[in-house]
Amino acid sequence: MASLRSRRSRPNAQLSDSERLVPSKEKKLTGVVQKARLYPQNDSYAIAVFTILAIFSRFYRISTPPAVVFDELHFSKFVDRLLTGTWFFDIHPPLGKLILAYGSYILGYRPDPTFVIEKIGNPYPKSVKYVLVRSISAAFGVCTVPMTYVISRNLSISRASSILATSSVLFDFLGLIEGRLILMDSQLLFFCQVALLCALQLWKTEPRSAKRWIWLTLTGLSAGAALSIKHTALATPGVIAVVSFFGLHFLKTPLTLVECLYAGSCGLALYASTFYFMFNLLWKTGGKYDRFMPPHFRRTLIGAAEYDPAAKRVSFLRLFWYLNRRMVQSNANIKKRHTWESDWYHWIVNWRGVLYFLHKEARNNTTIRTQVYLLGNPVIIYLTLLCVVSFMMLLVLYARYRDHVQKRKMYRKLEQIGYNGAFLLSGWLCNLLPYILVDRAAFIYHYIPGLFYGQLLAGLMLDMVPHGVRIYLVMMLIVCMFSSFIYWSPWIYAVPLPNELHVERRWLPKWT
Template identity: 25%
Template sequence: MPLGLLLLWLFALGTRFWGLSRFPTLVFDEVYFARFGRNYLAGVPFFDAHPPLGKYLIALGIWLGGGFHPWGYRWMDALLGSLIPVAVAVLAYLLTGRSRVALLAGCFVALDGLFLVESRYALINVPLVLFGVVSQILWLWGLRYRGRGRSLWLIAAGMAFGACVAVKWSGLGFLLGVGLFWLLQRQLPLLAEGKTTYQTTYEWWQMCLLLPLVTFVVYTLLWWPHLQFHPHQSLLELHRQMFDFHRSVASTAHPYCSPWWSWPLLLRPMSYFFQKVQTLSEAVPVIGPPLPMEATRWVYAVYALFNPPLLWLSTLATLALFPLGLNSLAGRFVLLNYAANLLPWALVSRCVFIYHYLPAALYGFMALALVWEASHAWGVWARWARLAVLTGVMGGFAYWLPLYLGLPLTPQAFFTRMWLRSWI
C-alpha cells in the first residue's frame, strides 16, 4: 500500500506539473482568482463571490513562486491537486480495509480529465475537494478511538470542514454527507468490513454541537485576513453581498451553463481555453482577430471534460450499487456522500457548471472501485469486463489528454474528440 500510494502520487504530480507554464495568459477564472491572490499581497480591496481561503493559497503560491507569472500562480493548485488521488485512496482504505479497492479508487481520480485540468490552473475547486476528503478521513479515523481521543479527532475533522467551506459554500456537501451517514448508522448500524474497526459511532453532542461549532469557528477565523483589507465592511455584510450576487445570476447567464442532472451524463463540458494558429511557432495567445476555421492548421484547447469512459462507467456503477450499497458500510458512505454533493444542486436556480460535479464525481469513482471488487465473485466473464473497464479508462485518458494539457491538435483531431454536439 505505501509503495502504491507513492507511485500514485508521483504519477499525479508529473501530469499536473508537466508544462505547467503553457499559455502565458490568464486562463478561464484565473482572470479573477489569480488576480485576487495578487490583490491580497498588494493590499488591494476587491469583491469576491466566494469565501477567501482558495485565494489565500494562490497568494501563498505567488509569494513563494517568485511573482505573478503562470508558474507562480499555478503551482500551488498543481501540488494540492496531486494529493487528491492519494487522499481518495486513503479514504477508500479506511472504508473497506482493502488495498486493491483503495488504489483503484485513487487511480480513477488520477486518470480523470477534469481533476487534472482544475489542478493545472489557479482555480479553487481543487482545495475545496482536498479539504473535503481530508475532513472525512479525519472523521472516520476518529471512530477508531474512544473517549477524549475521539473528540480530538472530531475537532481536527471540524477544522478541515471549516477550511473546506472557507473555499466555497458548496463544501457543506462533505459535511452533509457524514451527517447523513451518522444518522443512518445510529438507526440501522452496520459493522465495518475488512480490517476497519468502526464498531460504534459519535455521540449526538459530538455531531450536533462540537462538530458544527468547530467548523463555524474555523470558517469565521479564516475570514480575518480578508477583513483587514475591508475595514469598513462587516462579515455579515460581506455574506449578504455574496448571497445577493449568487441569487442574481440567471440560469442562462453563460453559454456553458448546464443543469445538475446532466453532469453524470457528461452532456455539457466547458472550454477553458481555445486558440487557433497557423504554425506551432506562433506565440500564444495570438494578438489580433481570430482566424477563420478553414484557415486554421492547429488549435490549442483546454476542456473541462471528465474522462468520458470513466465518468459514464462510474454513473452506471453508482446506479448498480444503489440497491445493495446501503447494506454495506462502504457502499452506504459512498452513496450518501454522492447524493449529498449532487442533489442539493437541484435547489439552485442560478447558472451552474460541470465543475460543480467534482465532489460527487469522486464518490462515483469510488462506487466503480467497489463494484469492480464485487465483480470478483461473478464468475470468469467478469474478468473480461474488468479488463474492458481498465482499457476504456486508460484509453480515454490518453485519447483526450491533449484537451487536458492544452497540446496542439489539428482541427480534424479536435472535432474527432467532440463526441457529442453539445460538447462544442
C-alpha cells in the same frame, strides 16, 4: 522434486512433526508471493506510485497555455489584490484565495502593477510568474490522488478496487484540468477528502477517549476548511454530521451533543478566522468592489471616496455577518446565462463541457487549433454512473429479497458493502441534488465533489466481483481509462492540433 512428491504421497499421519509443518508454511509463503505479484508489497508503495504519477500529470506543461484561462480571469485578480492589500468582493469564502496568494508569494510570486487582466485569452507577460500560482493548485491536485487511495482502504475496500478508484481520480479530466490552473476546485476536493478521512478515523474511536477529542478537532477543522473554500463543499460536512449525530453504521452509538457542538465550533471558528484575516489584510479601496460593503467599512479603506482617517472599523462579528449575507444574496441573484452552462443531469452523462481556452492560427493552409476543454473522462464518467445505478438497483432488490439474502454465508460482507455503499451514495446525491433547485448558471466542474463519492462507490462495487475476475477487470478498466486520457490529452494540456483531429474527438454533439 522427487522427495517432495514422495512426501506428499504419504498420509499425513506418517509424516514427522517437522515435515507436517512444511506444507502449511509453503502454502502461506505461496500466498504471499502471489499477493506480491498482484499488488504493491504494502499500501505505502501504492501511495508512492500514485503520488509520482499525480505529480507528472498535474505539472506536465503547466505553463501552457501562457495566457489567461477561463476563471483565471477572476482569481488571478483576487490573488494580486490580496498581495497588494486592495479590497475585493467574491461570492466564495476567502481561504482558497488566501492559499493561492500567500502560497505563491512564498514561492516568489509578486504582482505586476502594470499588467491588467482584461479578458480570457490575454497572454501573461514575462514579468508575471503565473506558473507559481498554478503550482499551488497543482500541489493540491496531486494530493487528491493518494488521498483517494487512503480513504478507499479506510472504507475497507480491497487493494485492487482501491487502485481502480484512485486511478479514476488520477486520469479524470475534471480534477486534472482544474488542478493545473489558478482555480480553487483542487483545494475544495482535497479538504473534503481530509474531512471524510478524519471522520472515518473519528468513528473508530472509543467514547470519552483522548483520541476521540483529537479526531473531533481535526474533523471539525477540516470540514470548516472545505467550507471556507466554497460553500458547495457543504454536502461532505453535512453527511458527516448526520452520521455522527444519529450514530449510523460506522458508530456503535451516536456522538454526544457536546461532541457534535465541539466539532461544529471548531469548523465555524476556522471559517470565521479566514474572514478575520481578510478584513485585516485588505486596507485599500477596491473601486467598484467597495459598494458591496456598508458605509462604515468603506470609510476605513484608504483611497475610497468616503475615506476618513479617524474612522474605526466596525466589530468583526458585524462585518462577518454582513459579508456572508451579501455573498449568499449575490450568488442567488446571478441571473445572467452563460454560453457554457449545463445542468446536473448533463454532468452525470458527460453531455457538455466548458471551453476554457481557444487559440487558432493558420499554418500551411491548415487551421491549427489549441484549446483547453473541460470534460470528464468518458470511461470514468460512465463507469461511475453504471455503478451508482447498479447499486441503487441492488438496494431495491435487497429490500425485496432481504430474508433470502440474510441466510447466505456472504451476508456479512454484503451487509458491510451495503452500508458503506449507502453512505457513498448519500454523498453522491447530496452533492448533486441541490443543483436541481439552483437557478443560476452551473458548470460541469460543480460535479467534482459528487463524482469523487461515485468513484469510491465504483471501487466498492467491484469488491462484489470474485477475486480472480476482479484483478483482470481492474487491469482492463485502468487500460481503458489511460487510453482515454491519452486520446483526449490535447484538450487537457493545450496541444496544438489540426482542426480535423479536434473534430474527430467530438464524440457527442455538444462537445466543442
